[in-house]
Amino acid sequence: MPDRRRADARRNYARILAVAEEEVAAKGADASLEQIARTAGVGSATVRRHFPSRRALLEAVSRKWIEALCVRAQELTGRSDSREALLEWLGDVVAYGVSVRGLAAALAYDDVADPVHENSCSAAMQEAGDPLLRRAVQDGAVTTGVTVADLITLIVGIVLATEHHPDPAARADRLFRLAMAGLSPQT
Template structure:
């Protein structure tokens, strides 16, 4: 893996301004926010924006990366929980709430807005798959979740719930409730 060259100070400032402008525009207009407007608000030209972010997907990855990393850190902490089934459920709820309350995330990063190139392993989606996969393995090993459930299936479920609730009056509450209803289908029964 090649090391990234250090950026000049002005290039780093441009990068940071583009990401900040993108965060604001995406919060207001979703993942389909105008790239031209993002460049304008950042005080850079379109060519500068595209030099830093050759695709919309790469810009979205930069905007959402830190919060997705926090969700992954939460999953790593939850691996220590004695109740692995509940830990998995709580983590999936956190992902669903973030997806439902972060306009455009569910569609753009968890399957709907991907470009033809497969994402590299450092993408937000891959980060969530890795973090959630570890929690799922522990829950399956403890007999708390059916062994035929995959993390991709669970994240697809979370993605669908996020999409369905992101425009509601209470996206976080609605996402949590729907996920809790759906999760009963992946838990084992202990009757």
């Protein structure tokens, strides 16, 4: 579908998004929208016109990472060990969540549904992860009733809980592995 916005609107969008990527990388999900507007050389109303909510901005900033994770899920679909394929993809989600500031916030499911703005990041991850999870459940490798939303929520919690740890990647990976293994010793 062609972009029907005026050329200056497209330039503003690109400039705002580039500045937002830098600000979110530096400050995380709490990056100042006003600072983004100032640095991009536009008014805050222009930022809000392109990104009506903080979530919309975070989703736009996270889009390339979400697309990479969706591609990764497709690559892993069809592997012979369905549990290992699912866990590898979820491990990638953890690693991206730790290394890409703002991604966990973009993936978080809000208690309050926004009927105007669906969480496109979560929707894309749901669609990408469903085949992996469905196959693992069919193979008896994952408990029936687990959803991709459950798993993403768990990962978001782990990433957010470890973001200030001296080694967030190692701590998040440990907690993720513990959650996936459970507390019972392996028999």
